Amino acid sequence: MKELTVSAMTKLEIIVEGEHQPFVVDLLNRAGVSGYTVFHNLSGKGTHGMHKGHLMFNDDSVLVMIVSAVPQELVGPIFEGLTPFFNKHMGVVFASDIQVSRMVKAR
Amino acid sequence: MKELTVSAMTKLEIIVEGEHQPFVVDLLNRAGVSGYTVFHNLSGKGTHGMHKGHLMFNDDSVLVMIVSAVPQELVGPIFEGLTPFFNKHMGVVFASDIQVSRMVKAR
Amino acid sequence: MKELTVSAMTKLEIIVEGEHQPFVVDLLNRAGVSGYTVFHNLSGKGTHGMHKGHLMFNDDSVLVMIVSAVPQELVGPIFEGLTPFFNKHMGVVFASDIQVSRMVKAR
Numbered sequence: 001m002k003e004l005t006v007s008a009m010t011k012l013e014i015i016v017e018g019e020h021q022p023f024v025v026d027l028l029n030r031a032g033v034s035g036y037t038v039f040h041n042l043s044g045k046g047t048h049g050m051h052k053g054h055l056m057f058n059d060d061s062v063l064v065m066i067v068s069a070v071p072q073e074l075v076g077p078i079f080e081g082l083t084p085f086f087n088k089h090m091g092v093v094f095a096s097d098i099q100v101s102r103m104v105k106a107r
Numbered sequence: 108m109k110e111l112t113v114s115a116m117t118k119l120e121i122i123v124e125g126e127h128q129p130f131v132v133d134l135l136n137r138a139g140v141s142g143y144t145v146f147h148n149l150s151g152k153g154t155h156g157m158h159k160g161h162l163m164f165n166d167d168s169v170l171v172m173i174v175s176a177v178p179q180e181l182v183g184p185i186f187e188g189l190t191p192f193f194n195k196h197m198g199v200v201f202a203s204d205i206q207v208s209r210m211v212k213a214r
Numbered sequence: 215m216k217e218l219t220v221s222a223m224t225k226l227e228i229i230v231e232g233e234h235q236p237f238v239v240d241l242l243n244r245a246g247v248s249g250y251t252v253f254h255n256l257s258g259k260g261t262h263g264m265h266k267g268h269l270m271f272n273d274d275s276v277l278v279m280i281v282s283a284v285p286q287e288l289v290g291p292i293f294e295g296l297t298p299f300f301n302k303h304m305g306v307v308f309a310s311d312i313q314v315s316r317m318v319k320a321r
Contacts, residue, residue, distance in 0.1 A: 004297040006309060015144055025259075035260030035306075037229055037277060039146060039253065045132075046142030063144060069308065079208070083111040086210055092142075093208035094176065095113060101293070101307035103300055122251055146253060152239075153249030170251060186315070190218040193317055199249075200315035201283065202220060 003106045006099035009069040012078065015042070016091035018062045027081045028068055036068040061090070069100045110213045113206040116176040119185065122149070123198040125169045134188045135175055143175040168197070176207045217320045220313035223283040226292065229256070230305040232276045241295045242282055250282040275304070283314045 014024050021038065028036055042063040070078065075095060082093065121131050128145065135143055149170040177185065182202060189200065228238050235252065242250055256277040284292065289309060296307065 002297075002301055004293045004300055004307075006293075006307075011308060011310070033260075035258065037256050037258035037279070037306075039256055039279075042144050042146055044142065044144035046140075065144070065146075069306075079111045079113075082208075083109075086111055086208070087109055091208075092144075092176075093111075093113075094118060095206040095208075096118070096203065096310065099309040101296075101300070101305075101309075149251050149253055151249065151251035153247075172251070186218045186220075189315075190216075193218055193315070194216055198315075199251075199283075200218075200220075201225060202313040202315075203225070203310065 001106050002103040005102055005104055007102050009098055009100045010072050010075050011067065011069050011094075011096050011098040012075070013094040013096075014066045014068075014082075014091065015044070015063055015093075016066075016085075016089065018064045020085070020089060020091070021064045021066065023085065024066050024082075027078065027085075028066070031070075031074055031078050031081060033068050033070050033074065033078075036066050039065040039067070069098055108213050109210040112209050112211055114209050116205055116207045117179050117182050118174065118176050118201075118203050118205040119182070120201040120203075121173045121175075121189075121198065122151070122170055122200075123173075123192075123196065125171045127192070127196060127198070128171050128173065130192065131173050131189075134185065134192075135173070138177075138181055138185050138188060140175050140177050140181065140185075143173050146172040146174070176205060215320050216317040219316055219318055221316050223312055223314045224286050224289050225281065225283050225308075225310050225312040226289070227308040227310075228280045228282075228296075228305065229258070229277055229307075230280075230299075230303065232278045234299070234303060234305070235278050235280065237299065238280050238296075241292065241299075242280070245284075245288055245292050245295060247282050247284050247288065247292075250280050253279040253281070283312060 044063055123131055151170055258277050
């Protein structure tokens with residue numbers, strides 16, 4: 001029997017056009033991320049947050065959101081890996097503090 | 108080549124019945140929000156958080172969640188705009204602190 | 215006419231295989247949670263956060279995410295209720311601070 005406890009992590013929510021899901025998943029794997037969850041068939045428009053930030057989504061884009069909880073030290077490398085991608089493609093990343101469940105051996 | 112950095116924003120997650128998506132999107136546009144992402148075909152039940160807060164979702168409602176990252180100063184006006192709506196319709200809003208990716212010119 | 219204000223709550227995002235949605239919803243109900251929203255047809259792989267934490271999702275699992283905003287004092291009991299489940303089944307829980315909209319009587 002293990003106990004359910006929590007660890008402090010950073011939640012990354014990466015929203016891109018559906019065709020780019022394999023690129024993002026591959027990047028996460030190469031960064032050493034151990035898991036992710038994908039939300040399919042999202043829609044959207046415009047830019048999140050900053051008006052002159054990212055390229056724009058069109059109304060008819062089919063988007064996915066790839067969510068992963070990662071150790072803080074992986075956030076920088078993942079952002080670096082995404083930089084060339086976001087120079088060419090639409091998308092946005094949300095980063096937030098989160099507690100993630102973790103099973104540990106009961107004492 | 109631009110660099111990927113982050114800005115502190117407020118993430119709004121607005122959950123309403125699907126038929127009211129156009130109202131919420133229009134409200135966000137009028138408040139000056141530059142973009143949003145929509146999650147479709149959610150289900151749910153009851154009220155989030157407070158027992159006597161909002162009207163209740165029924166088990167068979169088809170819901171959407173409209174997510175947008177907005178500057179802190181827009182949260183108040185958006186809540187004001189949603190007040191008459193929530194006096195008549197079901198729904199909930201989550202607000203949280205978030206870091207949003209932003210492309211800036213590399214120095 | 216009521217006013218839209220916010221209350222500080224804990225947002226729980228519980229990701230499990232779709233067949234286990236009824237168990238999680240029942241657990242939330244028994245813990246006194248007043249509402250939840252369900253995201254369907256997610257996919258995913260591996261573990262979130264910790265390499266040796268939870269059992270692994272397979273690439274072909276169909277997942278759901280059950281989201282609920284709960285008072286802080288319910289987080290412990292819900293985690294206790296989920297412990298036997300996570301000793302047998304795959305899944306992850308994210309917990310984060312959130313402001314939840316609430317309708318109150320205007321003064």
